[in-house]
Amino acid sequence: MRIGELSRRTGVPTRLLRYYEEQHLLHPERGGNGYRSYPESAVAQVQQIRGLLDSGLTTAMIHAILPYLCGSSRLVPAPESVPPETAALLQEHVDRIQARIDCLARNRDRLTAYLAAVRPEKR
Amino acid sequence: MRIGELSRRTGVPTRLLRYYEEQHLLHPERGGNGYRSYPESAVAQVQQIRGLLDSGLTTAMIHAILPYLCGSSRLVPAPESVPPETAALLQEHVDRIQARIDCLARNRDRLTAYLAAVRPEKR
DNA sequence: TGGAAGCCTCACATCAGTGTGAAGGTCAAG
DNA sequence: CTTGACCTTCACACTGATGTGAGGCTTCCA
Numbered sequence: 001m002r003i004g005e006l007s008r009r010t011g012v013p014t015r016l017l018r019y020y021e022e023q024h025l026l027h028p029e030r031g032g033n034g035y036r037s038y039p040e041s042a043v044a045q046v047q048q049i050r051g052l053l054d055s056g057l058t059t060a061m062i063h064a065i066l067p068y069l070c071g072s073s074r075l076v077p078a079p080e081s082v083p084p085e086t087a088a089l090l091q092e093h094v095d096r097i098q099a100r101i102d103c104l105a106r107n108r109d110r111l112t113a114y115l116a117a118v119r120p121e122k123r
Numbered sequence: 124m125r126i127g128e129l130s131r132r133t134g135v136p137t138r139l140l141r142y143y144e145e146q147h148l149l150h151p152e153r154g155g156n157g158y159r160s161y162p163e164s165a166v167a168q169v170q171q172i173r174g175l176l177d178s179g180l181t182t183a184m185i186h187a188i189l190p191y192l193c194g195s196s197r198l199v200p201a202p203e204s205v206p207p208e209t210a211a212l213l214q215e216h217v218d219r220i221q222a223r224i225d226c227l228a229r230n231r232d233r234l235t236a237y238l239a240a241v242r243p244e245k246r
Numbered sequence: 247t248g249g250a251a252g253c254c255t256c257a258c259a260t261c262a263g264t265g266t267g268a269a270g271g272t273c274a275a276g
Numbered sequence: 277c278t279t280g281a282c283c284t285t286c287a288c289a290c291t292g293a294t295g296t297g298a299g300g301c302t303t304c305c306a
Binding site: 052057065076080082084090091093094099100101103104105107108112114 | 193216228231238
């Protein structure tokens with residue numbers, strides 16, 4: 001599929017699809033005319049990228065973890081061929097993500113507690 | 124306390140403390156000489172702000188929810204005096220935060236599953 | 247064959263968060 | 277009284293994510 005269709009199907013402007021490619025998050029093939037050609041799986045891939053960006057990750061972080069998020073692309077590096085340094089880096093990313101989750105969950109709890117106090121009549 | 128001490132105690136550069144004030148996240152008093160004067164609670168407040176920024180929230184979102192994160196500042200608006208529109212906005216923020224948590228947790232799980240596959244010998 | 251639509255690259259613009267430095271006021275200690 | 281540390285505002289710069297437009301090629305359809 002070409003970039004226009006991918007844009008329509010994901011709601012992501014073509015500008016950003018090109019940007020994600022520049023950031024090594026997408027790797028479309030090129031037709032003889034220079035047009036980008038995306039596989040079907042790119043739709044899910046783009047949605048994954050958007051979710052992570054919206055969750056506050058940078059393109060660099062996403063680039064680091066994306067190959068291992070086997071959601072739909074089946075090109076996951078074989079676990080046995082992953083050097084321990086890579087695994088260690090991946091673990092660091094997991095830790096950072098966990099820290100974010102903890103911080104967000106903590107504050108979500110405070111807000112919900114507050115909201116519960118605001119409208120106890122809503123019982 | 125003045126800005127230098129707050130900076131030292133939080134590890135946040137004075138430049139950013141002034142920026143957070145510009146974004147209405149901090150409200151130091153001013154001495155007769157124009158110097159900013161922060162209460163003791165500002166230390167916790169700044170740490171709270173940093174945690175949320177590091178978790179990917181914008182200063183605008185933080186500004187919206189900060190008054191209700193009663194961590195240490197006791198100046199929480201009284202629940203009974205909160206108009207329902209405010210509560211609704213707050214709920215939207217909670218929902219957005221929850222969406223982030225869900226996305227991050229989902230992908231954390233994928234990464235940890237992958238890591239578990241990488242080193243099964245670590246048992 | 248011609249025009250519209252879609253694609254290409256390039257480039258400049260914006261916003262948020264942050265770094266850095268200039269130019270100057272305040273204050274305490276020597 | 278001067279020096280040095282600390283404070284003030286102002287301003288320019290950078291990065292990352294994104295918007296926007298120009299100029300030009302390709303493809304398709306009437």
